[in-house]
Amino acid sequence: MNYLRITIFLSILFIFAAQVQAQDQLFKQEPLDPDKNAAIIGFDSMLLGAFVYGQWISDDDLQQKDQYHFHRIWGGEQCHVYSSKGFDGLGTMSAIHNEHPEFEEFGLDTRTYTVELEDGLTLGTGSSRLALRCSWNPIPRQAKALDPQNTAYNKILQEYLAQHGLPQAKPQIMQLFKVDLDGDGTDEVLICAQNIVDPKSRVATWQPDQPLILEGGLPTGAQKGNYSLVLLRKIVNGQVREIPLAQFIALKDGTAADPEQITPYVHKIFQFADLNGDGVLEVIMGTDYYEGSFYEVFEIHKDNAILVLENGLGV
Incomplete structure (x- = not known):
């Protein structure tokens, strides 16, 4: 009988110790099954x-x-x-x-x-x-900034705007990048353009490593002809594709009855980085509007731009 009691006592003690150990490990900084590729x-x-x-x-x-x-x-x-x-x-x-x-x-x-x-x-x-x-080099390739006044790409932008309802819009490129996103030896081109903010003002800047909005604020309502977009030009299956990562085009003045047109958004490309270790660069962007701002990460897969992460502050 004493032997049975001792056996039961030791079993209970073993179970209790195992629970304590498991609970203790839960709150340690080292995971039981670490993902080295996180x-x-x-x-x-x-x-x-x-x-x-x-x-x-x-x-x-x-x-x-x-x-x-x-x-x-x-x-x-x-x-x-x-x-x-x-x-x-x-x-x-x-x-x-x-x-x-x-x-x-x-x-x-x-x-x-x-x-x-x-x-x-x-x-x-x-x-x-x-x-x-992360455990890998997130910048295996560098993007090259091109002159926003590039004639060829301003013509491409003008044609794109005309195709989307703004045939009279003047092209105004704020950022122009050439970068090999997927490492296949062929460069993609990203165009960031807008006509909502006067580029000569101190309201916003598209200079690298600076916040988008500097002083003042953005308009609360859109006017007919306003646009703001980020456009990726990429060769897919031998054809040039134009892939919008972000796009705001006002075909009429914004009103409270038409919420999709009332609030203009302004965008900026900040960085290109491999954030998941697959060798392909993601695009890190910022978006501002009069009530707030947020950051976004886009994963590019063939002719799709997929929003995978975002966070921000505002209404």
Whole structure:
């Protein structure tokens, strides 16, 4: 009988110890089954999300779902910082997932962070830098900026606008890039164009590594003939395809009764980077409107531009 009691006691003790060990491992920083190919992605102090176990993960899912516990930004993790020119230094990310009881009234912060660089500089909102944790080189190829006054591409833009209802619109390219997105030796071309903001004003800038909106604000309503777009020109099956990543074209004045035309959006291309380790560059863009702004990541697959991550602030 004593032997049976001892056996039962040891069994209970073993089960209890196993539960404690499992619970203890849950809250350690080292995962039981780490994904060495994971990427944690942020831009301009805004968490965009991640690529974990072969899937794009939104910022909310990353920071709140239990299965991504070990990939969250807890603070103190090292990251690589990139500008439009390439590697910009090593940094340490601040905490973003707030589970401290004394801050419960503010809710969970699933959006913003700062990066402390090795030289002591702190990067926050307005830095226009990519913060990335991954195990591969995310910039295997560099984009080349072309002259926005390029005659050939302004003619292409003019023809595109005419095909979409604005035959009288003057082409106004703000950014023009040539880049081999998929590494096949053939360059793609991206056109960022708009006529909503006077390029000579201080409202916005399309210079690299700077926020899009600088001073003042954007108009609250669109006027007939307004346009803002990002257009990718890519050869697919031997044919040139024009693929819009973003497009706002006002065919009439905006009114409250026509919400699709009332609010104009202005776009900017910030960077090109391989964010999921497949060797293909994603496009990192920013979009501003009078009530807010957000960042987007597009994955290019053949003649499709797929929005895979986004985050922002505003109404």
